[in-house]
Amino acid sequence: MSAEHVTPSRQQYLDVRAQHPDAIVFFRMGDFYETFDDDAATVARELDLVLTSRPMGKENRVPMAGVPHHAAENYIARLIAKGYKIALCEQVSTQLVNGLMPREVVRVFTAGTVVEAGMLEAGRNNYLAAVVLDDGRAGLAYADITTGEFAAGQLPDLRALAGELARLAPVELLVAEEMAVDFAAVKTISRLPARRFDLGLARQTLLRHFGVTTLDAFGIEHKPLATRAAGAMLHYLQETQRGSVGQMQRLTTYTTDGYMALSEATRRNLELTESDTNGRDGTLLSILNKTVTAMGARLLRQRLTQPLLNRDAIDRRLDQVETLAGNARLRAELRAALKGLPDLERLINRVLGGRATPRDVEQIGLGLAAVGRVRGLITDVPALSAAEARLDPCAEVVATIGRALRDDPPANVNRSGFIRPGFSAELDGVVNTSAHAREWVAELEPRERERTGIPSLKVGFNKVFGYYLEVTHANTKLVPGDFIRKQTLTNAERYITPELKEYETLILNAEERILQIERRLFAELTQFVGGFGERVLATAAALAELDVAAALAEVAALNAYVRPVLTDGIGLHIENGRHPVVEGALGRGGVAGAPRGARFVPNDAHFDDASLIQIITGPNMSGKSTYLRQVALIALMAQIGSFVPASSATIGLVDRIFTRIGAHDELHAGRSTFMVEMVETAEILHHATHRSLLILDEIGRGTSTYDGMSLAWAIVEFLHNHPRLNPRTLFATHYHELIGLADLLPNVANYNVDVAEEGGEVTFLHRIVPGGADRSYGIHVAQLAGLPRDVILRANEILKDLERHAPTAAVEPSRLSTGQQIALFPESSPILDELAALDVNALTPLQAINKLYEWKQRYTSKEM
Incomplete structure (x- = not known):
């Protein structure tokens, strides 16, 4: 479009659009937010709206799509969920400037910067993260602006970075525009100019925001990568929030040294918080999450993704759970007191960020008012004393909010009436004056009817003329001399009087004045409440801790979980262990193929010097994978401070859990299922330690039998012999030849899944017993799956023929001597x-x- 055809309003929009090239501009026009050009096409497509057009010049029309301003939040949330950014351009004045309504962008919505409750999930953090890479090392910063959490650290390599990103699951990731690393797990990646990550600029951004001259107090003065990531993130928040980032009052430096390392594959395979098949159902979190507050739900998720390595810290958590698990009455009363508490953490951060509404502040008052009851319940309970000490009722805040706000105040400050009478003498005076004026106007009609003798006289009001007196033409001769004609109608005349105009001015000015005063008083109130921000946040954290302890105690009591014993040794002993998720699904009748009324079959697990590496053989569908996962889950649950599904459990602290389970490809990265398997296995072999727990399921199955068996054998040998390794390992396999390793390697032991055969019928007993299996029962499993009978019969014929004629390597292990098995893998080199x-x-x-x-x-x- 040529310049002469660009109208002033169009140019105003184009200027805004140029300032936000990576965002969809919502341009306020009256009661609608309009989008234009390519933005309009995108919005119409993604939101299923009608794409219209607007005249621009004599011959041109511009594509347009709009949404009502009162419903904009819902539409914005849907676009953000699809990965878009939204720049909200508002009318900032009612006075025209050069014939145009002044407009400016007041907010940029992105996935990691939303604070609106309707756009957030209450039970999980909404993390924004920033990453800097340099010479193989990484700087990582992350923040949740809804809770004020802000942390940064340096990581030694990309593997550690991937693990942290998997833990945090950020909804948006900030990187330099030239960074080539693929973070496929993050849905929204925002690329920023490289200068944003400059050390000097990042450091100055942090120093200015916190009002300090050194970053020593935050622990990152000598961590340049962490500083660069944190500074770039803060700058991004200041831009998108238009400076409203008062809630970012703390910055902590963290390391991963105190937590169990969990790779992305491990989190996925153990289905801690997400399930590939059932979403958020069928996860460990779904079993453990009986929290009754949003604060507690977020804390439980954090603990689940960051198991501890410090035994004393774990025991303190277990003490809390044990106390509440053993006292049903206290547990029930505490959960009742916590249930329904507002989300103090997010509410106080809305206050600190300057975005709180009267309803938000009222909720803070109601939440703090309930703290006293919670404290009363846990007084003199030793295990809960640390949490009790941090509970601060903030009585002065509760009292002030109660005096300042009416009950059930509105969700915005657009209309007056949310400040309680008696809170402000100034406001009460204006309100009383307005009330007197309204009362005078209300009594004017009968008074004037009596004075004038006009029984049909009416007093009315409209936005154009204000208050008026209306007299029909038939009574015009009775109109007194002080009436001033204002408007002529078909059947009547409208008049005003000087006195009526005076009272009108009082009323109209009072309404505007009342709203101004109430807004000012509310701003002062939020400033006062914000001054208690740290105390409220500490209280919120203590409430969340109590909620998690009570929730885990409730789960333990309902499911007969026991307190694990944590040790610094290498042994791991579980009696009658169960898989918490499978057990829960069986109780709900939710396991496909399970007999009606089926109950979970518990199993033991024992690791000691003679059985650090355990070869698990047995048929498919017999419970091997469930057993492997349940051992890992029990160890993980113990180290988050939870009771565990077993009759007893002694856990030598596990520094890392590694899993290699299942078959999936990464075709987008050019990796087959076997390549993915080998990459994940390589990571395990390079990074496991003697204190790790390894769960390896069917290593080598993605290639030929001899290749796969050779790799599996060599991997077990490597795990056993390498001086850094010999970790606790569960190695499930169909390569029965591997059971010969137990005769060669002193720390290897054989286990199998027990099977009962009677009258040609096979029954899987789901029990793990010592010794190696001698058959796979694959054809039997195929029969259970419903393969045609002809296929099953033919497969049995082929199997018998192969067993009769196959070379030694294919003969069942029970028919091989140890020497023959060893000969399959000569140790020559x-x-x-x-x-x-x-x-x-x-x-x-x-x-x-x-x-x-x-x-x-x-x-x-x-x-x-």
Whole structure:
């Protein structure tokens, strides 16, 4: 469109659009937010709206789509959920400037910066994250502006970064525009100019915001990558929130050293918070989350994704759970007192961010008023004393809010009437004056009828003329001399009097004045309440802690969970362990294929020096994968401070849980299922330690039988022999030949899933017992799955033929001697050949040492 055809209003929009090229501009026009051009096409498509057009010049029309301003939040939320950003351009004055209504962007909505309750999930944090990469290391900052949480740290490598991003699950990630790393797990990635991540600029942004001269107090003065990420994030928040980031009052530096490391694959395989098949149902969180407050729900999710490594800290949590699990009355009363409490954490942060409504402030008062009851319940309960000490009723805040706000105040300050009478003498005076004027006007009609003798005289009001006296034409001769004609109608005349205009002025000015005073008083109230921000946040954190303890105690009592014993040793012993999610599903009748009324079959798990690596064999559908996962889940539950589904459990602290379960590809990254399997296995072998817990299910199944079996055998040997490893490992496999490893490696033991055969019928008993399995029962499982009978019969014929004619490697393990099994994987190597040919007697001590050094170098550089 040529410049001469651009109207002033169109130019105003284009100027705003140029300032926000990566956002959809919602342009306020009267009672609607309008979008234009490509934005309009996008909005119409994504929101299923009608795409219209608007004349622009003599011949041109501009695409347009709009939404009502009162319903905009819902539409904005839907667009944000699809990954878009929204720039909200408002009318900021009612006075025209150069013939135009002044407009400016007052807010930019992005996935990580929304604060509106309707756009948030109460039970989970809404994290915005920022990442900086430099020479293989990473700086990570994250914040939830709805709770004021703001943290930053430095991570040693991309693996650790991926694990943290999987834990946080940020809804939006900030990166430099040239960063090439793919963060596929994050839905919304916002690329910023590289200069935003400049160390000097980031540091100055942080110093100005916190009003300090050094970052030492925050622990990141000498962490440049953390500083760059945190500074860039804060700058982004200041831009999108137009400076309203008063809630960001704290910055903490953190490391991952105190928490169990959980890779993205482990979180996915154990289905901690999300399930590939059932969404948020069928997860560990769905079983444990009996919290009754939004604050508690968020804290439980955080704990579930960050198990502790400090035994004393874990025991303090377990003490709380044990106290409440053993006292049903206290637990019930505490949960009743907590139930329905408002989300103090998010509400106080709305106050600190300058976005609170009268209803928000009232909720803060109601929430704090309930703190006294909670404190009374847990007084003199030793395990809960630390939480009790942090509960602050903030009586002065409750009293002030009660005096200031009417009951059930509105959700905005657009209309007066939310300040309680008696709170402000100034306001009461204006209200009384207005009330007197209204009373005078209300009594005017009967008074004037009596004075004039006009029985049909009426007093009315409209927005154009204000108050008036209306007299029909038939009574015009009775109109007194002080009436001033204002408007002529078909059947009547309208008049005013000087006195009526005076009272009209009082009424109209009073309404505007009352709203001004109430808004000012409310601003003062929020400033007062905001001054107690730290105390309210500490109280909110204590309430959340109590809610989580009570919820875990409720789960323990309902499901017969027991307190685990945590030790610093390497042993791990579970008696009658159960899978919490599967057990819960069986109780609800929710496990496909399970017999009606089926109950979970518990199993033991014992790791000691003779059985650190356990080879688990047995048929599909017999419970191997459930068993593997339940051991990992019990260890994880213990280290978040939860009771566990078992009759007893002693857990040597686990530093990391690694899982290699299931088959999935990453075709978008050019990886087949087998490549994904090998990449995940490589990560485990490189990063596991002696204190780790490894869950490995069917390693090597994605390639040929001999390739897969060879890899599986070599992996077990490596885990056993490497000086850094020998971790507690559950290794489920269909390669029965691997049971021979127990005869070769002292820390390897065999277990299998028990099966009962009678009269040609096979029954899976779901019990893990010592020893190796001698059959896979794959054809039986296929029969259960419903394969045609002809296929099953033919498969049995083929199996018998293969077993009769196959070479030794394919013969069932029960028919092989240990020597035959070992022969499948000869231990010959160049180093062993050299050793056999070496004349030891001819070597000097120095030559022997040099030869040993040479072999070690070759082994570590080539054979690892």
